[in-house]
Amino acid sequence: MIDSKHMGPALAILTAAGMAACAGGGDESGSAGEARETIAVFTKNQTNPFFEVVRTGAARAASDMGADVVQYIPTRPDNIPEQMSQIEDVVVRRPDAIVFTPVDTQAMAPGVEQVNAAGIPVVNITDPVAGGDIVSFVGCDEVTLARDTGRYVLERIGGAGNVVILEGVGGSVNSNNRVSGFMAAVEEFPDVTLLASQPGNFQRLQALQVMENLLQTYPEIDAVLAANDSMAMGAIEALEAANRPALVVGLNGTQEAIDAIKAGTLLASGDCDGFNHGCLGAMAAIRHVRNLPVPDEILIPITVVDETNYQPLDIPLEERMCPAWETLAGE
Amino acid sequence: MSRAAVLEGGARWRDAAAEAPGVAWLLAALLVFFTVFGPRFASAPNLLNIGIQSSILLLLALPMTLVIMTEGLDLSMGAVLGLSGIVLAAALVAGYGLTVALGAALLVGLVFGAANGLLVTRVGLPPFAATLGTLGAAQGAALVATDGQSVVGIGPGLPALYASAWLGIPFSIWVAAAAYGAFHVLLYHTRFGAYVFAIGGNRDALALAGVRVDAYHAAIYALGGLMAGFAALLLTGRMNAGHPTAAIGMEFDAIAAVIVGGTRFERGYGGLPGTVLGVLAVGVLKNGLNVLAVPSSLQVASIGLLVIAALLVDSIRGRS
């Protein structure tokens, strides 16, 4: 017999989970009669603004095309076993297609193979997964992105001076590509000296502390090349506090970076639009389900955003519109 | 059936119900709820998924139960699992057979586990501090050795083994079941197991009886390290690669599962069946919320809610 003492907490859980089910499953049951496709969108974490922009883009594209999206995000940021479990769970749920950002390009390959085995099409976005079959890859060349942005700031310091690089998470594909792009730019200018290249783990606080320490070691720093905008903003905090001038560039084109460019604290941010990643990823997935042609690879154009060209990105996320399919994925 | 037998049966059932930790009720409630509301939750493939997803955690939670019963804690298990996975993968990449590679992973686990045991028993460090230190050491070693990169190219042998199934049950579930069986026998049917209860409950009496308490106590930690090394087999097979940070935080999940399962830091109190329920409750919750496509922020909060609710049920019944 279940005595009443146990029922309280159990009911509390049930109620909470029940509300969750209504919140989460509502749109699906509402459209049970029609044949709306469901697209499962996988992103790496809930903390990086870039992925919120990706998710919003995917949701926008899906609603434009009359499909539903379900978002899957690991509860621990960038957790490999957890994303693997989420893939297994989604295979049970059987969405019509999956838009997939791997938390790790190598270790998530078996996950994509599992989805393949279940016969669910996969569109891979942002980072290219190392195995399995995909319908299409939507992303950008991050080496070029970093090289162009690095080149931009090095030209602005007159092609001569001392620079530091702030790396992302050591060993991650994003960080490796971005750092090698920065390195390529530095090598183009013989009078530029690379003082240090230190990891800031894509985090603002770590970048701030690394920058504070580097400012002590090096009396003259002319430019800072940060592998994402959060670290660029951390570096700016350190520079301002130490009252040291240096030109700073970041990558990702986040709203915060745009505002800093407008305020004149950040020189530029290399942008490979996350919103377009989400849009094109979801569009490609839905088009594939609807038997429309989809190219193997869709490269999102790269922009070095500075004070002259930030306007197209400077609108609230909810108001942004997906580009027409043909403009970015035209044959 | 006679009336007496029915009554007796009923009484036995009531006893079992009173004995069951709070998490048993929560698990039952979750299963009912997800079966009613979750499309395809109660399907065979999905239930197997829960088993697959819970198996690695169980391999850590079993020895963690023993560690916690002896008023200890092992924070290094996740990091040691990560490092062992790196070693396992690197050995396979270097062309060694699976047996050699697994042996190397087990050795790494054993070394760290034994180090924990010695630090706690011989040097007299608090288990939290000792294993936090070895966590850093294992984590750092894995990062330095790999420069943060995945170790890939382990060949088809291990992934094929991981993907295999017998009688329709996947490899990882068999491994987890076998591990449970071994631990069950070890804890409940050997002298070692009796000492585990005694070390947590009445250490001094045990020492007075002439038992080498320190050696047995250290062996519990060594066993924890060994199991972390063994779990590398499943983790590496699952990812088809070794990754230095893949298992970060798993030690906290294991500790939570053990405590939720009714084991306590004091008085040698607790047991392995409760730990299985704790691991399954976490697994069912995460899986069910995914199948229902509940927003991720709510999933994060639900994990905390589950942990606290399970403790509350036990606390209200006066068990802690």
Added chain:
Amino acid sequence: MSAAPPAGAALAGWPLRMPSIGYRLLGVAALCLALALATDAFLTLPNLLNVLRQASLTFLIASGLTLVIVTAGLDLSIGANLGLSACFAAAVIQASGSVLLGAAVGLVSGLVIGVANGVMVTWLKLPPFIATYGMLWMVYGVNYWYMAGTTIYDFPQGFRNLGSGDALGVPVPVYLTAAAMLVGGLFTRYTTWGHDIYAIGANREAARLSGIPVRSRLMLVYTLSGAMAGLSGIVYLARLNSAEAGMGDPLLLPAIAAVLIGGTSLFGGIGTLSGTFVGALILTLTLNGMNLLTIDTNWQPLVMGVIVLLAAWLDASTRRRAEARA
């Protein structure tokens, strides 16, 4: 032979509460010497102030935790708490334009989480480790939902000075740390309540039998821990000039490490705030030195682990020697 002065009674607990502080200060000196020899950049005033600023921030989060650990408890929710408090404070400052109101909201949010932990540990008798671990997940859940992957940024310069500014050439967080150490030191050394906290940690049952209101003291300690996490959230917000949901995540383990390196015992009853500050200093000096020498950051967890082990070993051997003498 000098007779014990009247103050001796208050100092009687001194060696027990601050174990091997001499060795720790020796460690700090050795670290400083090694770094000064290794790089010219170390022994400069700006760099030393920089180290003090970073150590102060670590100390602020770890201060409340120190008292919790002295009672043989634990608070794993401080990192998550810091993040949520900073995000709430940030949102209120942006919406109302009032820094004071925002700071108050951040502080109250930290305090409320602390009270909730206290209720779980005292009235509901849940084990602290796991109760605060559950709280960690709940707080993150709320914060992820509230922030939805966004960042709140750009605050008035006056507010930002709280984290990144100087007064009389000394970083502002250093004053906060000095104040916290002074008030906390007086509280733990000279008040009955402070003594109660050590008594509870040393032997809870004995403390209860000797009439100490264990529940309300524990409640106070967890509330303080939550409030300090909230306060640290505000200072970090000012320092980073931005708030995001995950910001407290990397701060939890260093805070615990600082407490342990500082000699506070997880068995309870032993530990001081000044010890924790020394712990934070050792941690910061090590990381600062590794940065100055541009050593690969992959080595950091290993080095931190070794320091934690060394500190714990130092305390264990000191304790054994003391027991052998007794």
